[in-house]
Amino acid sequence: MFSRPSTRRLAAATALAAGAALALSGCSGGLASGGSGGGDDKGAIKLGMLAPFSGSEAAFGDYMKNGAQLAIDEINAKDGVDGRKLELVTEDDACDATTAVAAAQKLVTAGVxxxxxxxxxxxxxxxxxxxxDAGIAMVIPAANSNQLVGQGAFLVNGTGTQQAEAAVKWVTKANAKTVVIVDDNQAYPKDLGDSIEKQASGFTVKREHVNPKEKDFSANVNSILSSKPDYVVWTGYYQAGGLLINQLRGAGYTGPILVGDGSVDAQLSAIAGADSMKDVYGTFTRTPDMLENGDKWIADYKKVSGGKAPGPYSIQTYEAVKVMAQAMTDAKGTDYTKVVDALKGLKDFPLLTGNLTFAADGSREGGGFVIVAPTGTDGAFVLKDDLK
Incomplete structure (x- = not known):
């Protein structure tokens, strides 16, 4: 998400949220406008995390929180950052732009x-x-819209362009000639669909857009089938995706379906039904079960989560904390400019998902997307093809 949905279309959401951001910054009394990230250099270092703890994507909030806490526990067990412990402060953004603006301001006020x-x-x-404006460096674990690139933040997840490249490779490998890309008109799904279409080579692309708040996609299904596709690509999220897949199969479509990272979750199978999931694949970055030492990491995660298994973006958030902590260590503190310079200077920083180097625009070099399939326990996605 991979990046993830806005509950409104991006243009309206961004305009509304931008206005709210200006209003909040204007009344922050300088707290959100200092730009240095200086101040208290004693006591715990607070790291802020915005994630969905309510709304349609709420499951991912706990995945991310637990992954971050595991990293913090490991770092604190080794004397923290320059002798200072780390502390996690979370706020619910509900995957909503306006809610996220208010939640971000709360984190600024909390002193992250x-x-x-x-x-x-x-x-x-x-x-x-x-x-x-508050002088707070950003390492983003999951969101990866191309619109985030070059904005001063650093992305642990591969970008939409990199995910689209993996999707095109996989669809091309299947010798598809007609591909219908279906999005839900939300920010990231549309962005990913646009990027796949832009990179398409050797096959014809047709587009379809659904309203994710609806339950009956029969009109969309009929339109998709009228194109006689060799492949259907869904770039949205698992709630609507599960319904769409179920209804496509019910209408007689037996061909392959590829889903974006917003649908790579066992809940997709639960919603679509196991019988509908044959020849369904997904694009995703590596998950713990795909790693050489994944079993140990999963066991450590369960100690933090109360026995619950990790889900999508647990490990990416874990790694975001590791990256931020290393940058603060290299910067010898939390000064914004020094931390950002340290992030830019990371070269082949070792992570479980592979060594990390940030490109000049803050994106992760390489991306690391693979093809997964829902063939694990209860529809969990596991590695299908590493595209190498």
């Missing part, structure tokens, strides 16, 4: 020195100027 959250791109985008 770094931001390690961001799931929905449409909700993350309007928070960028709030954190930047």
């Amino acid at each position: 020195k770094g931001s390690v959250g961001g799931y929905c791109s449409g909700a993350t985008l309007p928070t960028l100027p709030i954190f930047k």
Whole structure:
């Protein structure tokens, strides 16, 4: 999400949230406009995390929170950052732009020195100027819309362009000639669909847009089937995606379906029904079960989560904390400019999902997307093809 939905279309949400951000910054009494990130250099270093703890994407909030807490526990067990412990402060953005603006301001007021959250791109985008004006460096674990790139934040997840490249490789490998890309008109799904269409080579692309608040997609299904597709690509999120897949299968479509990272979750199978999930695949960055030492990491995660298994973006948020902590260590403190310079200077920083280097625009070099399939326990997605 991968980045994640805004509950309104991006244009309206961003305009509304931008106005709210200006109003909040204007009454912040300088707290959100200092720009240095200086101040208290004693005691715990607070890291802020915006994530969805309510709304349609609420499951991802706990995945991210637990992943971040695991990283913090490990770092604190080794004397923290320059002798200072880390502390996680979370706020619910509900994957909503306006809610995210208010939540970001709460984190600024709480005195966080770094931001390690961001799931929905449409909700993350309007928070960028709030954190930047407050002198708070941002390492984003999940949200990865191309619109976030080059805005001063650093993305642990691959970008939409990189995910689209993986999708095009996979669809091309299947020798598809006609591909219908279906999005839900929200920020990231539309962005991903646009990027896939732009990179398409060797096959014809047709577009379809659904309203994710609806339950009956029969009109969309009929339109999709009229195109006689060799492949259907869904770039939206699992709630609507599960219904769409179920209804496509019910209408007689037996061909392959590829979903974006916003639908890579066992809930997709639960909603669509196991019988509908044959020949369904997803684009995603690596998950713990795909890693060489994944079993140990999963066991450690369960100690933090009360026995619950990690989900999508647990590990990326874990890694976002590790990256931020390393940058603060290299910067010898939490000064905004020094931390940002340290992030830019990371080269082949070792992470579980692979060594990390940030490009000049803040994106992660390489991206790291693979193809997964819902063939694990209870419809969990597991590695299908690493595209190498």
